[in-house]
Amino acid sequence: MIAGAYFYPLPNQLRVRSDIGVIANGGRTEDFYIHLDRDRIIQAQESPVAAFSERGVQAELFKLRNTNRKVIGLASRMTGLIPAANGELELAVNWLLLLPSRGSFMLSQNPSPLSPLLAEGANIELNIKRGLMVVGDREFSELAGSYVEVALSEDTDGDGKAENLLLLSTQLVGGDPA
Amino acid sequence: MRKWVVLLGLLGGGLTGLMLVIFNPLVNDSLQREIVGGGVYRYASSDVYGMHSTTDGLLNIGRLLRGPADFDEAAIRNTVAAVMVLRDSSDTPVAFATRLSASERNSNLLFGEFRTRSYWNVFWPDQGSVYMQSLESRRELLHDGMSSFFLGGEPQAGGDRYMLTMAGEDAGNRIVGISGLYSSATGHYSEVLLNPANDPNIQRGELQLSIKR
Numbered sequence: 001m002i003a004g005a006y007f008y009p010l011p012n013q014l015r016v017r018s019d020i021g022v023i024a025n026g027g028r029t030e031d032f033y034i035h036l037d038r039d040r041i042i043q044a045q046e047s048p049v050a051a052f053s054e055r056g057v058q059a060e061l062f063k064l065r066n067t068n069r070k071v072i073g074l075a076s077r078m079t080g081l082i083p084a085a086n087g088e089l090e091l092a093v094n095w096l097l098l099l100p101s102r103g104s105f106m107l108s109q110n111p112s113p114l115s116p117l118l119a120e121g122a123n124i125e126l127n128i129k130r131g132l133m134v135v136g137d138r139e140f141s142e143l144a145g146s147y148v149e150v151a152l153s154e155d156t157d158g159d160g161k162a163e164n165l166l167l168l169s170t171q172l173v174g175g176d177p178a
Numbered sequence: 179m180r181k182w183v184v185l186l187g188l189l190g191g192g193l194t195g196l197m198l199v200i201f202n203p204l205v206n207d208s209l210q211r212e213i214v215g216g217g218v219y220r221y222a223s224s225d226v227y228g229m230h231s232t233t234d235g236l237l238n239i240g241r242l243l244r245g246p247a248d249f250d251e252a253a254i255r256n257t258v259a260a261v262m263v264l265r266d267s268s269d270t271p272v273a274f275a276t277r278l279s280a281s282e283r284n285s286n287l288l289f290g291e292f293r294t295r296s297y298w299n300v301f302w303p304d305q306g307s308v309y310m311q312s313l314e315s316r317r318e319l320l321h322d323g324m325s326s327f328f329l330g331g332e333p334q335a336g337g338d339r340y341m342l343t344m345a346g347e348d349a350g351n352r353i354v355g356i357s358g359l360y361s362s363a364t365g366h367y368s369e370v371l372l373n374p375a376n377d378p379n380i381q382r383g384e385l386q387l388s389i390k391r
Contacts (some may be wrong), residue, residue, distance in 0.1 A: 002192070004194045005196065005198075005287045005288040006286065006287070006288040008196075008287040008288075009238055010236075010237070010238055010254065010281070010285045010286070010287055010291075010292070011236070011238050011255075011256035011281040011285070012253045012281065012283060012284065013227065013253075013256060013280060013281065013283050014253050014255075014287070016253050032268070041248075042225055042227070042261055043260075043313035052263075052303050053326075056303070057274060057301070059261045059274055059301075059305050060277055061227070061260075061261060061276065063249070063251065063254065063261045067372060070253070071186050071251035071253055071254060072253045072254075073253065073254060073257075074254055074259050074277060074278050075278075076255055076259065076299060077361065078274070078276060078299055078301050078307070080274075080301045080303050080304075080307070081303060081304050081331075082304070082306045082307070082358030082359075083304070083305070083306075083358050086242055089304060092306075092307065092357045092358065093358060094296060094299050094307055094357070096276060096278060096298075096299045096309070097246060098257065098278040098280060098297060100253065100254060100256065100257050100280035100281075101253070101283065104278065104295075104311065106297075106309045106354075106356065107297065108356050109356055127203045129256050134309070134311050134354070134356055135354045135356075137350060139295075148239055154259070154284075176385050
């Protein structure tokens with residue numbers, strides 16, 4: 001009975017291989033993808049959050065994929081207005097990423113656009129935005145860094161039809177051990 | 179005949195073991211205290227997706243009894259994603275939030291562990307946002323759900339309030355400021371699940387924040 005209870009298969013988390021690249025001068029890169037149609041779990045307009053729509057508010061939930069386009073986690077994207085230093089309101093974007101077997105971390109976006117440098121071979125449709133990783137836990141608890149959010153359009157299935165994607169490309173560095 | 183006796187013995191033994199483990203008075207999770215004051219918000223959301231949060235879901239047999247959950251992919255099968263509007267004591271919507279949860283790795287039935295880890299992003303429009311995280315215990319929910327089932331009812335916890343958030347350093351309970359007026363916020367929080375048996379399609383709860391800006 002005791003052995004049965006010990007080995008009873010409660011819900012657990014599958015550890016998926018991490019696609020992490022190493023940066024020459026320290027740190028690591030990891031890219032995450034979202035297929036905008038297939039991976040959207042809920043969009044703000046469908047939810048009660050629409051009550052806030054006149055104030056620039058959006059909340060979306062997505063499945064999150066690795067570079068092999070395998071689903072490895074969940075992501076939420078929230079936008080809303082916040083007071084800037086000059087007292088005016090500016091748009092802020094928060095990404096909360098959950099990789100169940102590895103931990104979670106949060107990205108916060110500076111709304112200023114960046115010139116399109118990334119995603120060679122892909123058709124960059126809109127803008128690239130950049131921001132910072134602000135907090136994380138477990139595997140990500142000792143990391144800090146930045147990320148860019150890139151809107152892409154790619155033929156992912158080879159059927160000649162382009163699909164809209166979001167790329168979240170992170171560059172994270174470990175802190176000094178205390 | 180002999181095979182049947184052995185099989186029934188094993189099943190009976192397993193069931194007895196399960197009950198002993200679940201109702202073991204020596205196993206007790208340390209839960210967060212309720213926080214009273216200004217930072218108390220209520221939510222009632224039908225935008226909850228993922229793993230079955232019912233008794234059978236917690237025991238990993240929800241798929242057998244209720245069919246597949248929302249997420250088929252192996253890596254997110256035991257996760258929950260939700261969007262909710264947070265309302266103050268006068269029922270006015272004041273903030274909105276997303277919550278991503280995953281069952282805790284290596285939870286163990288023998289030690290009465292039924293745990294999830296939750297991560298929140300709370301956004302107050304025109305003000306700012308915070309990140310929150312904590313370890314949660316679903317043991318009381320499971321205990322009450324099993325009790326109800328063995329008394330001939332639905333396998334659903336019938337209480338009014340269930341504190342989910344665990345106390346202690348290992349629970350990692352914290353609030354971290356992200357932006358706007360909350361950019362340097364710190365603190366901790368508690369989450370209480372309200373009337374889970376009332377309507378399985380709507381998740382109701384209370385979020386209690388102790389926050390310094």
